[in-house]
Amino acid sequence: MQSEKTTAAYVDSLRPAGSKRSSKRDRIVDVFLRQQGHLTADDLVDLIRKEDQRISRATVYRTLAWMEAAGIARKVDFGEGRFRFEHSYRHPRHFHLICKGCNQSMEFLSSDIEQMIEEVAEARKFTVTQAVVQLYGTCEACTTGRPATTRLASTESLFARDALRIAIATERSGREFYTRAAAMTRDARARSVFERLSTAEDDHLERLEARYKQLLAEEPDLESQPQFLFFRGAANGLFSAGVDALRNVTGDKDALMIGIRCERGSHRFFKRYGEKFEDSEGKRVFLEFADEERDHLELLIREYRILTRKDQGKGKAGA
Amino acid sequence: MQSEKTTAAYVDSLRPAGSKRSSKRDRIVDVFLRQQGHLTADDLVDLIRKEDQRISRATVYRTLAWMEAAGIARKVDFGEGRFRFEHSYRHPRHFHLICKGCNQSMEFLSSDIEQMIEEVAEARKFTVTQAVVQLYGTCEACTTGRPATTRLASTESLFARDALRIAIATERSGREFYTRAAAMTRDARARSVFERLSTAEDDHLERLEARYKQLLAEEPDLESQPQFLFFRGAANGLFSAGVDALRNVTGDKDALMIGIRCERGSHRFFKRYGEKFEDSEGKRVFLEFADEERDHLELLIREYRILTRKDQGKGKAGA
């Protein structure tokens, strides 16, 4: 459970200027942040009433609107004819699976869907501010008997777990890519760059694996929980396509170009998913890695330019 | 504009058993089917009242529920706190872009998103009955000035246009694939199969192109309308990957195998999109092509088996 201090700091960081504090609102926000799942306004009123009878339904509605404006709460619509609310604290944006049998909702995220959405929006010149993806149907528990899965882990933990898995696969494939590239590269400078990056990826890999272990130590049942983050191309690491491509490659420049492409994808991945956390340490680690991948990227580009100049020099000399 | 006869037949085909007809309901259904776009219950009441003052709001609500149950109407929720309704007649299922500026909604479809959704559902063992994808934001007209694009074409026409484009690209790439495969194949039987299929694809191509031209003749501005159907892998035809793959191939069996894979994708495409039409001639054409592609597929598989037996025979004879 999160300490009150942490959520208080979180709320303070979002509290809009020119709004006065009030004990009622603080109490509502506090109760709301202690919940998980998707509450209706009425659910929240009931929860509040357990702690304080003197809070009116109107105030709860007003506070919900206030929290939404502040970015503390997100309004979600499951087509029930009323809204539900989920909080953003340590809770990245996501999509929903909604079971019509048990009225439970599950969360997931798909990089691939997000990307397709961006492509559609771009083609239509549409600026997306909010993407809603909701799959209605029947969950596993309702289809089979009723052994409802133990749903314990927070979205944040699941997100961290899956993002780390992808990151680890990426670093692993990156290490392989750079090791192979170093072995096949003739240009000495380029080779030493590949060697350096191979070592760097190895270092990242160790840190990520340590973090993954730590995560599992904190929540041992995390590994058995269902997949949350879907990211097709990255299941084997963002460099795995590059490793394949390396096989049909002859020049050092080609290897650098492949590295650039992979590294760019990798940078984007860490940046994008680092930013997905509304708040957390995971965010810090991912953004730090994003920076390092960007450094790698720049290094590769620099090296590519040098090699290109060399070739041109040769070309000119030869001509 | 659709003839009344056609929509009447459509409604009759969906009318549930044991329900009796009534002039009021018929009138409401008729008015509803004449509209396009997403109507609120109130919009519909207003429209009805223009033709008949004696119809009550309750009846409209009840008829809307009746139409939804019959599959004539689809309830859509744009998070406005009330529902809207769109009809299914000649109107395939789709996703929505919703502009918060002008409250207009646009429709689109993405094969890729649909596929990702299926993958997520399968991984979570979730049975999806309805997939909602809604992108909220600002449309082009609201972002720039106000030259609102002429939105005239029906979803069905746009769907037909884009599906035909993909189909044409697929047949074109299929023809190229089979022509090349025939040229490089040593086995006489297999070669003649490839030649036959090349001719078949050429025939399909002509028919599809004729249909496409006809579509444009009916609605000349169709080509300038925005993209409706998004299907990444198929922009260059479902065989284009096969054409590429053919370059790195040596055996006749490999060529057959690539053909099988492409043909399977192509069959799926025609089947899936043929079925998307709630009702139409496009459906018939697509399903007919799906059948023919399935025949191709079976032919290829048969040929593949024969070639495999030959090889085994040789292998045994040689051993």
Place this chain on the structure above:
DNA sequence: CTAGGTGCAAATAATTTGCAGAGGC
């Protein structure tokens, strides 16, 4: 002191329902 914030009760807004009468088969 003054701009918010709060409670209460009334207002809205979309949709549903009970009931008595009308109408199709």
Place this chain on the structure above:
DNA sequence: GCCTCTGCAAATTATTTGCACCTAG
């Protein structure tokens, strides 16, 4: 004649608002 459909008005549900009072800065 029976069962469904319909109109009307009242009920229900989720949410918002007017207004008088309260409270933090």
